[in-house]
Structures are given as C-alpha cells and as structure tokens.
Amino acid sequence: DFPPGDEAYHNYDEMVAELDKTVADHPDIASKVSAGKSFEGRDIPVLKISDNVATDEDEPEVLFDCNQHAREHLTTEMCLHIAQRFTDNYDDPAVKESVDNREIWIVPSVNPDGSTYDVASGEYQGWRKNRQDQGTDVNRNWGYLWGCCGGSSDDPADETYRGTEAWSSPEAAAMRDFIDSRVVGGTQQIKAAVDFHTYSELVLWPFGHTSDDVTEGMTQEEYDRFAKVGTEMAQTNGYTPQQSSDLYVTDGDSLDWMWGQHKILAFTFEMYPSSGGGLDGFYPPGDVIERETARNDAAVDILLREAGA
Ligand SMILES: NS(=O)(=O)N[C@@H](CCC(=O)O)C(=O)O
Ligand SMILES: [Ca+2]
Ligand SMILES: [Ca+2]
Numbered sequence: 001d002f003p004p005g006d007e008a009y010h011n012y013d014e015m016v017a018e019l020d021k022t023v024a025d026h027p028d029i030a031s032k033v034s035a036g037k038s039f040e041g042r043d044i045p046v047l048k049i050s051d052n053v054a055t056d057e058d059e060p061e062v063l064f065d066c067n068q069h070a071r072e073h074l075t076t077e078m079c080l081h082i083a084q085r086f087t088d089n090y091d092d093p094a095v096k097e098s099v100d101n102r103e104i105w106i107v108p109s110v111n112p113d114g115s116t117y118d119v120a121s122g123e124y125q126g127w128r129k130n131r132q133d134q135g136t137d138v139n140r141n142w143g144y145l146w147g148c149c150g151g152s153s154d155d156p157a158d159e160t161y162r163g164t165e166a167w168s169s170p171e172a173a174a175m176r177d178f179i180d181s182r183v184v185g186g187t188q189q190i191k192a193a194v195d196f197h198t199y200s201e202l203v204l205w206p207f208g209h210t211s212d213d214v215t216e217g218m219t220q221e222e223y224d225r226f227a228k229v230g231t232e233m234a235q236t237n238g239y240t241p242q243q244s245s246d247l248y249v250t251d252g253d254s255l256d257w258m259w260g261q262h263k264i265l266a267f268t269f270e271m272y273p274s275s276g277g278g279l280d281g282f283y284p285p286g287d288v289i290e291r292e293t294a295r296n297d298a299a300v301d302i303l304l305r306e307a308g309a
C-alpha cells in the first residue's frame with residue numbers, strides 16, 4: 001500500500017470501491033463496465049456517466065483514461081476527481097448540461113498490475129511498465145505504426161519496451177477492444193479523449209511517431225484544430241501545449257492510435273509537477289491531489305465542449 005503520508009492516494013481496491021460507491025450513490029447517471037483483464041487478471045473498470053445511463057443514447061462520447069504508467073498515481077486521482085465532479089455535482093447546471101448531453105467514459109487505471117506492484121512493498125518502486133515478463137510499456141504497445149520510428153525499445157529490460165508485437169499487452173488490448181466497441185453503425189462514438197500521465201505539465205497532441213505536423217493521417221486543418229484546442233486547454237491549467245513528438249518521438253502510443261485509427265481528438269496531459277528531477281516528481285505528497293486535479297476542470301470542460309463541435 002502507499003507509504004505513510006500518502007494514504008490519500010487510492011490503491012487498486014480503494015479505486016474499485018470508489019467507483020462502486022459512485023454507482024451506488026448515483027444509479028441514474030453512473031454505471032460500471034469492464035474493458036477487460038490485466039496480465040495478472042485484475043479487472044480494468046470503466047465508469048460511464050450520462051443521463052439515462054443504461055441507454056446508449058446518440059450523444060457525443062468522451063474518454064478519460066489514466067495510469068497507463070504504473071508510478072503515475074496522481075493520474076488515477078485525476079480520473080476519480082472527474083468521476084466525482086460529474087456525479088456529486090449533478091445539481092450544478094453546468095455539470096448537468098454536460099452529463100445530460102454527453103456520455104463520459106472514465107478508466108482510472110489502465111495498468112492495475114503495475115500500479116499495485118509499485119506500492120505493494122510500502123516503498124515506491126519507480127515502476128512504469130505492466131507486469132508481463134520484464135514489463136511492457138503499455139504506451140508503446142498500441143497498434144498504430146507500432147515500433148515504426150525509433151520511439152520505443154525492442155529490449156525487454158528497457159523502460160520503453162514495446163512488447164513482442166502490437167497489442168501483446170493485455171492492458172493495451174483491453175483498451176483497444178473497449179474503444180473499438182464504441183464504433184456503432186460504422187461511426188466511432190468517442191469524439192475526444194485525454195490520456196493522463198505525469199509529469200511535466202504539458203498538453204500533448206498527435207502524432208508522436210513523427211516530428212512532422214502534417215503527414216499521412218493528419219492534414220493541416222486537423223493539426224491546426226489540435227493546436228487550437230490544445231492551446232486553449234493549456235491556457236486554463238498553465239501547462240505547455242505542444243505536439244507530442246516535440247517532447248520526444250514515440251511510437252505505439254495511445255494518441256497515435258486513437259487519432260490514426262479512430263480520428264478521436266486525443267490529447268495526453270502530463271500533470272504536476274513541472275519538473276522535479278528524477279523519480280521524486282512521480283510521487284508528489286497526497287496534499288497536492290485536490291489542487292492538482294481540480295486544476296484541470298476547465299480543460300476537461302473544453303474537451304467536453306469540443307466533442308460536440
Ligand atoms: N508519462 S511519460 O512516460 O513521462 N511521457 C509519455 C508521453 C506520451 C507521448 O509523448 O505521447 C510517454 O513517454 O509515454
Ligand atoms: Ca445520456
Ligand atoms: Ca452513445
């Protein structure tokens with residue numbers, strides 16, 4: 001479990017319990033489904049928030065996923081904060097407007113095995129990957145131009161090991177299956193997404209596999225929309241907006257597949273801190289959770305708006 005002083009962070013069981021409580025407290029607007037199972041057999045829960053939640057309504061859908069990387073525990077708190085904000089505050093007119101006109105999907109932990117391992121001993125392990133063999137970097141295992149461009153490693157010992165093939169990690173495959181399942185009548189219902197990471201305080205947009213703005217699968221107009229929306233969101237949380245490859249080239253990452261395969265307006269947020277040097281930056285004290293998750297409220301609202309644009 002989390003070390004003393006960091007009890008505010010939710011371990012896997014506490015996260016699941018939090019989702020179940022949200023559904024129990026708000027059965028009309030919240031329900032829980034599963035994206036699938038992790039390598040070690042843990043369920044990867046997905047919370048749905050919308051009015052008439054049991055009905056698949058023709059409303060723009062939005063996905064928020066968190067904790068692809070095990071040690072990035074603040075992102076699980078980010079997803080739980082979104083879940084709490086759009087259920088407990090349903091009597092707020094602005095919140096009600098979003099919940100009644102969107103279908104919001106929230107995945108607080110894509111990589112439950114890794115995040116559990118990271119805290120299991122009571123001392124942080126600095127773990128990033130999943131728990132398959134020597135570990136696969138889930139965010140290098142998605143199937144759009146997997147391993148194409150020097151943005152991942154073929155060495156199983158490396159932190160950015162891409163896996164034996166695209167989708168070899170059960171966790172990325174589960175997310176693929178869930179997102180693929182949202183193609184209804186030939187149309188992907190999820191219009192926008194944020195994949196939360198830590199740290200560096202950045203708003204990132206595709207592609208990661210190339211430094212080119214415009215390329216196969218990204219027109220100038222599409223790029224300009226990403227930059228416009230990304231910049232607008234960054235103005236609200238004080239993060240730095242940029243193409244993800246401006247940071248470093250990545251391949252097999254979630255953004256490239258969400259946009260490349262499904263044309264989902266997908267962003268990666270690197271949360272607090274801006275820079276901490278080394279591993280400490282992944283483990284901010286529990287007392288920053290409230291501030292650093294609420295910091296993204298306006299950006300979340302912008303993304304929900306854009307999903308209907
Ligand atoms: N959270 S992190 O690992 O430090 N950065 C992410 C950046 C993701 C991206 O560039 O698309 C990654 O390398 O997967
Ligand atoms: Ca609805
Ligand atoms: Ca729908």
Ligand SMILES: [Zn+2]
Pocket residue numbers: 068069072197198
């Ligand atoms: Zn990450």
